[in-house]
Amino acid sequence: MSTIFIYYSQGGRTDLVARILAKHLDGDLVRIKDLKKRKGFGNKLISSINAFRETKTDISPEKVDVSNYDTIYFGTPTWAGNPTPAILTIIDRCNLTGKDVILFATMDGTNADSNIKRLEEKIKMRGGRVIETFTLATKDKTPEQLVKDTEAIIEIKDLKIYKR
Numbered sequence: 001m002s003t004i005f006i007y008y009s010q011g012g013r014t015d016l017v018a019r020i021l022a023k024h025l026d027g028d029l030v031r032i033k034d035l036k037k038r039k040g041f042g043n044k045l046i047s048s049i050n051a052f053r054e055t056k057t058d059i060s061p062e063k064v065d066v067s068n069y070d071t072i073y074f075g076t077p078t079w080a081g082n083p084t085p086a087i088l089t090i091i092d093r094c095n096l097t098g099k100d101v102i103l104f105a106t107m108d109g110t111n112a113d114s115n116i117k118r119l120e121e122k123i124k125m126r127g128g129r130v131i132e133t134f135t136l137a138t139k140d141k142t143p144e145q146l147v148k149d150t151e152a153i154i155e156i157k158d159l160k161i162y163k164r
Helices: 013-025 041-053 085-092 112-125 143-156
Strands: 002-008 028-034 069-077 100-107 129-137
Touching: 002 013, 002 085, 013 028, 013 069, 013 100, 013 143, 028 085, 069 085, 069 112, 085 112, 100 112, 112 129, 129 143
Parallel strands: 002 028, 002 069, 069 100, 100 129
Antiparallel strands: none
16 A cells, blocks of 8 residues: 555646655656646636636546555645646545545645635545645745745655655
8 A cells, every 4th residue: 555646737836746745755646637728818717717616627537546545645736716627526536435635735826725625525525534734835936946845845744654
């Protein structure tokens, strides 16, 4: 049994955070791709509305088998104070019964706390147990700063205790 990091990233910052976590905490990495066009101003506005309404989306992979993992990290950017449609879709497709879950959200602005709160509700509905959460502000940060911030969170939150 081990750890898996399941995440969605559009601009690459959540991807960087997930990769640093997986590197330091020895876990498998699964990037969820949203098959709907999300770039461009109009699409970004629609994407924010989709996040607010919790609209499901077509994703790849369609499903992730988490049966061989004890600890599951879910990571997502914050869109309009909410989790992305892609991460909500994959959570709804996972059997999280008896699983320990750690949630993380990246954000340009604020309201990542409401993002995390909604993710916690979804995890509990799927039978999982949220054991830790964290948010990470990414606006105007260099990749080097994001690496340092992620490594600091690993230490501050003592995430290595959840390695199996």
